[in-house]
Amino acid sequence: MKLSLSSHHQLLLDALINPSTLTQYTYAQWELLLRLARKVKLLGFLAVELERRKLLDTIPVRVVSQLRSSLIRANKQQQLAFWELDRINWALKSIRVPIIVLKGVAYQLAKLPTAEGRFFVDLDILVPKDDLDQVEKALLKEGWKHREISAYDEHYYRAWSHEIPALIHQERETEIDIHHTISPITSKIKIDSRLLIDAAIASQSGHKILNPTDMALHCVVNLFQNNDLVDNLRDLLDLHDQLQYFASHDSAFWNKLIERANQLRLGHSLYYGMQYSRLIFQTAIPENTEQRLIQKPSVVSQLIMRQLVPLALFPLHPDKASKRAKFARFLLYLRSHWIRMPFYLLIPHLLYKTMLRFKPGK
Amino acid sequence: MIVEQIPVDQFIAQLSHSGIRVKLGPINVLIRTEVPQLAKQLHFLYAYYDIVENEIVDIHTHVLPKFSFNNPFSSFVRFTVDGQSPFPPFPADQALAALEWGINLVIAVRVNHLLMFHSAAVERNGSLILLPAWPGSGKTTLCTALIHRGYRLFSDEFGLMDPISDFFTPIPRLMPLKNQSIQVIRDYLPEAVLGEEIYNTQKGTIAHVRPPRDHIFKTDQVARAKWIIFPKWTANAPLKLEPLAQSEAFLLLASNSFNYEILGESAFRAVTRLIRKCQCYQLVYSDLDSALAMFNKLTDEA
Structure with missing residues (x-):
């Protein structure tokens, strides 16, 4: 399978895969690149990559200012998220509940290479479903509160989602998303989150995080199951980073990953994850590894997704968005709902969402 | 070259087509607008700003007419930066205020190297x-x-x-x-x-x-x-x-x-x-x- 991208997508990808070529970029190329990278939340990544290669002195000053500005913001967000983690551990120390840290903060805890410079505005944690009430009550008692949301959204979260409405502390802005599993409870795939929690490991700092296979699986589920993939290039880059890093530290990683995906019945998402990570970022995945997955998307689905996924992952051209890309994104939006909810829930939900668009204030 | 040196008709045309790239101190801003009233105001008020040539522009803004379903008989404008609106539409006669406010907002949110x-x-x-x-x-x-x-x-x-x-x-x-x-x-x-x-x-x-x-x-x-x-x-x-x-x-x-x-x-x-x-x-x-x-x-x- 070969990837053919439009020129602005290629420009962005070249920069991500091979940052040392950036020293050759013209002003016009830089200008476009910065806009695209900002859109997919990768300015901090570029800043770190260039800094590591000691190339910040060789690129235009204006670019350095933008990259440094982003990196400073990313560092601050990381500091805030870690402080929030410290605070919830403090608030929950009296109740003996396993708290598993997910996503960006977990990538930092796992010391993944691309975690530095990564933006994240919230802290994601996973707790056993049976302990959810207890955790929520304890946090509400210690000064956290729910953001104000509509009754519909409240119902959406409580009845159908894999997380509860976000919490924020009264004095701080950092959002905490508390998950009880990693995919909406209405989706066709049911995941027993107990298995994930039991297999969690301790990071060097003593926090609990998902083990390597589960972390990668959570990443693919988020990409190909929970979301519509729009502007999610960063998350695919996270996956690429995890696969490379874990495989280089454990020669049995690929076997473990396939086995675990088969056990949790997450073959679909992992199949796509491995394919697109290899296709776009040239991840060194041994050939045919994904063929050992029990569940695979059908050939027809694969062909359709192949037409849509890159157009959604990569950002639209900021000045001339292609109609094809917009249409691809719309179809993937529908797909994400379709696999997340049964039909009888989906139609009213989409109608409600459409109605909201025409409400005053929009 | 400064804004004043561009004839007003050409300035308006350029604003609505590819936009005008101006130097606002350390920040280069591209402004695009199809709103002729705003274009005229800018030609006068931005008269002395340098046109950016052969340089990177930091912020790409666009002020465009916006139809409102709730208010179909009034005209509104939308301020966008890289295609996204950071705030709700403004009445069309406030286009300049929206632009100035929008640029300040983007500077305040993005700039951290200073x-x-x-x-x-x-x-x-x-x-x-x-x-x-x-x-x-x-x-x-x-x-x-x-x-x-x-x-x-x-x-x-x-x-x-x-x-x-x-x-x-x-x-x-x-x-x-x-x-x-x-x-x-x-x-x-x-x-x-x-x-x-x-x-x-x-x-x-x-x-x-x-x-x-x-x-x-x-x-x-x-x-x-x-x-x-x-x-x-x-x-x-x-x-x-x-x-x-x-x-x-x-x-x-x-x-x-x-x-x-x-x-x-x-x-x-x-x-x-x-x-x-x-x-x-x-x-x-x-x-x-x-x-x-x-x-x-x-x-x-x-």
């Missing part, structure tokens, strides 16, 4: 006076008076400080006078150039002061601060300039910065150095004559 105070800043005899103030304290009015009486404009909104070299960078933008201040400035400074009055904005009536030509031409001349003065306009109050304790000045300045918290330690160190090197005052004034005399005396003594 420490950014919510402050007016002017320069005299090579040194900078920082005038940090909260909305409603009359800093734009005071700043407008100062820059027409021998002080060089850095900004009426952003004090941009390099946290390594401690130099401030000018970013002379249009200065929005609000409500009664408009008439005050018309009476006091007949030579000040103002744009059209814009009514019923969130802040009432606004008229923008065009920064004088020489001030815009000198945007590359940076300066270090020597005075920090917290001004407060109070009706009929006698002029009062009181020294401010460094500790108090520090707290006021840090809490008035847009990105002090984001910069963290480097901001703490920069503000500490700044406070130690500057004379800090609190100023209460009601009339511009005595305020100007006070500023002259203070900066002459230097």
